[in-house]
Amino acid sequence: MNTSANSGSHQAGSASTGRAAAAAQLLNDPHAAYEQLREQAPATPMRAPDGTLMWIVTRYDDVRTVLGDPRFANNPATVPGDKAPQMQINGMRDLGMDEELIPYLADTLLDNDAPDHARLRKVVTHAFTARRVAALRPWIEGLTEDLLDALPGHAENGVVDFLTHFAYPLPITVICELVGVAEADRPKWLKWSHDLAFNQEAMGGTLREIVDYTHALVERRRADPTDDLLSALIRTRDEDGDRLSDRELVTLVLSLVIAGHDTTANQIANGVWALLTHPDQRALLHEHPDRMPEAVQELLRWCGPVLLSRMRYVTEDMDLGWARFTAGDVVMAVLSSANHDPRQFADPSRLDVDRCPAGRGEQHVSFGSGSHYCLGAGLARLEVETALGALLRRHPDLALGTAPQNLAWLPLPGMRKLARLPLILGPTAPGGRPS
Template identity: 40%
Template sequence: MTEHTVPASELYTESFAADPYPVWARLREQAPVCPVSSPRFDSYLITRFDDARDALTDPRLSKDLYGPGEHYLRIFGPNSAELNKNMLNSDPPEHTRLRHLVSQAFAPRRIEALRPRIAEVVDGLLDKIVPSGECDLMREFAIPLPMVVICELLGVPEIDHDRFIGWTQVIRTSGSIKRSPEEERAAVQQAQLQLHDYLADLVQRKRTEPGDDLISALIDACDQDGRLSERELVSTTFLLLFAGHQTTADFLGNAVLALLCHPGQLDLLRERPELLPNAVEELLRYDGPLPVASPRVATEDVEYDGMRIPRGSIVGVVLNAANHDPRRFDDPDRLDVRRTGPHLGFGYGVHHCLGVSLARMEALIGIGALIDRLPGLRLAVPVDELRRLPPASPFRGLLELPVRFTTGR
């Protein structure tokens, strides 16, 4: 295969942000392992389903970005070390140790016990929305729902929830506000530092006043037998907080938009609500919130589809491209809530999303309630006027989702 490096400027444009799937389709067919050059770092993108699944379990593609080369500096910036030294950026056995410490909190039976509380949060948010006949579903529903749930699971006081939303939204929406690169970096770094300082302080408070929450359980693991360092404790808390709401919020927005753009599918769900669990999986396959899996680094020369990826290269597995691969899915660009079959929306292998049960439950309850309580749900603006996260964002989501619906039933 002939290597042709693609400048990131050819990929990450406004039109790409609106609809990246034609670009992914072109790369999948013409350059399934594609070198991409950008100002911050060069990488290789893998876009075919079978290659992607193999890469997600390839031990030669390390998730530990903190070893030789300090790849985390190029990817995350100078403030990343304190917040990103966690199981997401580690390999076994470190990953195994860290994941085991938090996995119990996300066991299916424990998540099932959260069902009444999640339903209560959903109903509370909708009680505020329903009388108005219109709202911004991102700001008033998709973002606060998973934030409240993960904050309560971690043990973050309710009085601080709005602060968390503020800090995480600065990081999430980086690049969406017109300001200089220096101002942008300063704003993100300040939000990261504020989050780190708050979490470090919260950990100290939980040490003297522990509760029935995940942070207190992690502190116990840290203090009782040293299975968790102080840095790992704060970083793991940050990961659970950010990952526990960011992707779910973006997924809720993407899912509702997909249904509004496919009214026949929305009507089908109204007629057959038993299809909702299947629909959640299809909506995640169709337009997932994490287009590219978190970065890996090649610890030796590797080869995919005849393309050599040199040792030390950063590798991105394009989940959303793989999930539209016609080699795996029939008519992959068609939304069909009756479709069955595995996808890569939650990742694959040892780094498969830890919070999958929680994300599924929030989506099931949240989307089901929206369909039930917001009759006549429709976009309030043309779809091409919707504001999205910046093209270079690692997430795929909406900045806002203005909708209208019928009041009264």
């Protein structure tokens, strides 16, 4: 698809003002901003910060098409004739990142298409099967109770930052334990993840630390294997080297640890925020705690932290009826817009923890769709269910530590993440933690 750009100082000034207003709305009320786009057209042209034209797809059925049709590739190199822009790689080069480090962020499991994607996914899928995730439940429940035991001790003037002292420690502990990162090193991964998200100037140095650390960890596990995912991946690499290179092994670890905790942490925090600002829904869960799995599906739909898919690159000219695309076009699917599309969800702006009946298949697209559906979706759901259930049970008088309008959302494009989540815990319910 193609579009023409107007020129002239007046138009440029108006465009700049419009972009600033749009950016502010996307931060403060992204669902309203995407609703406007969704009702204007199925695909809307926008300019990326580097000037590249992108097509923003916002309607539920169309988003699922983009996510599921292999003609929308994750890797621009998949597009024949080098027609697609190398946006991610060029952005890293602009930041001065060492060329040898770029593949560790730009050639991950999420950035590959068939057949490499299937090859890489196959070697880690066994760690996230429904059976293995279910087997982790007792340990995750115990870890959750331990963190809740410690939570009151972190309060200052009766207020505790839930993100810092619970929402992040739970998933980073789970994924590091699963992968094989030592307890003493887990705070490093939290810092590295934060630096990669917020500190562009330090990104190259941070990535160098992560890569060097992980290569060293691989060598330690190769010499002294344990019962963890990294040791299993090393066995796969050493016994069948054509399936996994050393760089791919390190990249998998990096991707699993970072992706395996950050979005889960923010989904837990967003879920608490949503329930505390919707007391009727919180009361329903207090009365029917067995409905938590269905409630988590609704919270994923209503306030998932990931608003956008990764960029997709059109591999061939196509006419889908609702839009025509040309090979090399860049397309972005808006997950949060699809999740709030009234064509799919009745009264989508209403939080309704009874919306998803038990046994019904997952309707939202917060974990994506198609071959790139989130590998750790089952584990993430278990962590969120366990965290919210235990927190509400142990602290029935839980309240926000500030007015909802005073909560700050981080200015991250494509993400919906709180800077802090101050909570007043109130008294612990009689009985405390279960035996």
